[in-house]
Amino acid sequence: MKVKINGQELEAREGETILELCLRHDIPIPHLCYHPAFGGQGACRMCLVELKEPGRVNNRLVASCTYPIHSSVEVTTESERVHRLRRNIVMLLARRASQNPWMKELVEQYGAPSLPPVQTEPADCILCGLCNHACEKMGKTAIWSMFRGIEKRIATPYDEAADECMGCAACAQICPTQAIKVEEDAATRTIWNKKFELVACRRCGKNFATREQIEYMRESSGYEVDELCDHCRKLTLAQNVRHYSR
Amino acid sequence: MQINPQEYAEASRYESLIKSYPGRPQYILAIMQDLQKQYNYLPRLALTMISSHVGVPVSKIYAMASFYKAFSLTPKGRFVFRVCDGTACHIKGSETLLDQLYQHLGIKAGQTTEDGQFSLETVNCLGACALAPVVVVNGKVYGKVKPGDLEEIIRECGGQCHVS
Numbered sequence: 001m002k003v004k005i006n007g008q009e010l011e012a013r014e015g016e017t018i019l020e021l022c023l024r025h026d027i028p029i030p031h032l033c034y035h036p037a038f039g040g041q042g043a044c045r046m047c048l049v050e051l052k053e054p055g056r057v058n059n060r061l062v063a064s065c066t067y068p069i070h071s072s073v074e075v076t077t078e079s080e081r082v083h084r085l086r087r088n089i090v091m092l093l094a095r096r097a098s099q100n101p102w103m104k105e106l107v108e109q110y111g112a113p114s115l116p117p118v119q120t121e122p123a124d125c126i127l128c129g130l131c132n133h134a135c136e137k138m139g140k141t142a143i144w145s146m147f148r149g150i151e152k153r154i155a156t157p158y159d160e161a162a163d164e165c166m167g168c169a170a171c172a173q174i175c176p177t178q179a180i181k182v183e184e185d186a187a188t189r190t191i192w193n194k195k196f197e198l199v200a201c202r203r204c205g206k207n208f209a210t211r212e213q214i215e216y217m218r219e220s221s222g223y224e225v226d227e228l229c230d231h232c233r234k235l236t237l238a239q240n241v242r243h244y245s246r
Numbered sequence: 247m248q249i250n251p252q253e254y255a256e257a258s259r260y261e262s263l264i265k266s267y268p269g270r271p272q273y274i275l276a277i278m279q280d281l282q283k284q285y286n287y288l289p290r291l292a293l294t295m296i297s298s299h300v301g302v303p304v305s306k307i308y309a310m311a312s313f314y315k316a317f318s319l320t321p322k323g324r325f326v327f328r329v330c331d332g333t334a335c336h337i338k339g340s341e342t343l344l345d346q347l348y349q350h351l352g353i354k355a356g357q358t359t360e361d362g363q364f365s366l367e368t369v370n371c372l373g374a375c376a377l378a379p380v381v382v383v384n385g386k387v388y389g390k391v392k393p394g395d396l397e398e399i400i401r402e403c404g405g406q407c408h409v410s
Contacts, residue, residue, distance in 0.1 A: 141303035147312045157308035158290070158319075164303065 004074040018064035033128040040065025050076040124179035131171035166212035167196035201229035260292040286322035323365035330380040332371030338378040
């Protein structure tokens, strides 16, 4: 399927979204809630682009992360209209996370006017939902978006330590605003009001997972898990392979 | 799921209700509505049971329960006062009604009296604007309520007014 992006003709793959096509060709489209691991959620609206469809007079705005290319459309990724909308989104998000450094950068980049913050206590979370999806992908779904409207927030049920949580901190790792607090000392990690014992790599001695994670890996794979960190596991594997390839 | 003996009786009560629905995600709301109707709130244990029955994580069940205003996560009183605070009722003095109820029962919107008799809620519109201001108590509609009528309504429910 041939499509025109900013006047340039590109070949889209079957089922590819506008955002994926653009990212593949290094055409930047800002996005907050899209991640290659989960696809688009269409939640943040930062990736809005102008779209000209065959047989339509007016351009329309679509979220490029959830728009699969199915006809020879013409896309404009940067325009006055798109920029104005993105600026508004940044302005509103900055109202929630006014003190967040990453958010401050965005505000500067888009020249978004500042509004008085909504919360008395500054928040970091912009509710992009990436953490939910990371947790779901890990096979746990210990956290999700709770409540609604201005009270909406990411939490565990009843804000208590969740049975499902294994302390992998995938949520914190993917969070663009570092809104999820992880506390770590030499032997433990505390996240989502739950404390976990950390397991050290038996080769290099670095903490690399929680006890619950190892347990989960063993249960879901059916194999005994060698307590090695990523790096040491690769090393051991490479050494084994060398032994065979001689 | 681990259930201790004290919870066992509670669990079996919820179980018959939950198991009367097929174990598929599209029945979550219906189950929750039934539970809310029967117990006036969604008990914590019941949420976990729904989760294992329909195969949806507890976090998502809790997210749904906390999303809808029709569901309560804490026990409600035997009599639930729903004071309409839609535009018409607001203009017709629903604020005064809320103030009066606070005087009589000592609770604000969203709260329940300590004896578990009364709960107070506000709703955004009941669609009965011609009767503004409207108060609904356990499904019974009182229209054109004057602050002075509230005492009578509370008495009807067997309640004591602190201020006469």
